[in-house]
Amino acid sequence: MSGFSRGIAKLVSSDATVTITDPTGPTADLQAAAGINDITSTDGSVTITNPTGPTTNLSVSVTGGGITVLTGDGTTPTGGGSQPLTLATVTTAETVGDASHVPAVTTDVKGRVTGMVSTLISIVSTQVSDLTTTLSAYLAKTGGTMSGAIAMGANKITGLANGTAASDAAAFGQIPTVGTGLVNTAGVWTPDATVVAELTATQTLTNKTLTAPVVSSIVNTGTLTLPTSTDTLVGRATTDTLTNKTLTSPALTTPALNGVTVSGTPSAAQVLTATSGTAADWQTPSAGALTNAQSFISATIAYTTAAVNVTSLSLAAGTWLVSALLTILNGSTTESMDIWIGTSSASTTGELVSSSAQLGASSYGSLYLTGIVTVASTTTMYLNFKSAAGSGTIQYLSVANNLANITGMTAVKIV
DSSP states (O other), X not given: OOSOOTTOOEXXXXXXXXXXXXXXXXXXXXXXXXXXXXXXXXXXXXXXBXXXXXXXXXXXXXXXXXXXXXXXXXEOOSSSSOOOOEXXXXXXXXXXXXXXEEEEEEEOTTSOEEEEEEEEOOOOGGGSTTHXXXXXXXXXXXXXXXXXXXXXXXXXXXXXXXXXXXXXXXXXXXXXXXXXXXXXXXXXXXXXXXXXXXXXXXXXXXXXXXXXXXXXXXXXXXXXOOOSSXXXXXXXXXXXXXXXXXXXXXXXXXXXETTEEEESOOOTTOEEEESSSSEEEEEOOOSSOOOEEEEEOOSOEEEOSSOEEEEEEEEOSEEEEEEEEEEEEEOSSOEEEEEEEESSTTSSTTEEEEEEEEEOTTOEEEEEEXXXXXXXXXXXXXXXXXXXXXXXXXXXXXXXXXXXXXXXXXXXXXX
């Protein structure tokens, strides 16, 4: 197009370029003819080209308005051909705004951007509808009171401190291992009194060993006095040996006296009668003369260290109380002597009762023994003697040296 024709109301470019060309090259300024109301580009770019190059600056003027020249806002170099229009710098290039900020833009009167800043997003609670009501349904990270159960969804609660009050939650390390000795009552674990001994409960202990116990008091109807020195208490159902004890009005049920068990309860005129070597009971003596036997020596019997028979008695079947007495004149050596009654002559075989003594040198002495023997049939009983190391004589029935020398044995039938 070589010029602007009168009557053109508007030049419009849909591809962002409007080109006005003067192919012959004007010798003066190219002017837009009067009457053009507007030159418009849809993206704001207009190119006016003078291919031959004007000798003066190309100017565009309009009578009646329609094109606004932004004087001073852009510059072009002098010269022919297409020249770029350089806009003046308005502000520094930058990026403003992020997830927590919004950009604040300022412009001049011509709509040009003169500045941009980031402003922190700040919303007060009163600007949000029902915020307080909505947040009240959630538990705060610090403090707060729950009004209902919390479903953990199979997740753990970690970092829990040990509980100190009865209503505190217990950490896993505080929870006792469930086993014998604990019972759960309404969610509370307590000792099982049937298994565990408690400090203050009244309980019966069975098969327990108390090591160095201190018993301050015993609750009973009487007082138990414990010995202050080392001693052994006598049990009610144990076999014990009492030494130096005085029994006041004892009630003895089936007592054992020197190995002989006494049974029965006596009646008037009864006597304690041995029924065997280990048993006796209360019996009424049989009517008739008392049966007895005796045997004494009538001559001196010399002895050394060999066993000798002194005398003997034949006893009928029954139980007999036998006694023996020996009068000894010892030799020059102090020695130990033994006498015994048995079923063998000058032998310890069949010994039933015995006694021993020690006699000084060249002195008189007596040996005595008594005991109960039971024979099933007529049996000869022998009184025997033995000196351990010396020699002497056994004296017979006589009176000499102001002594009654009696040697022999007697027997009384008691059953």
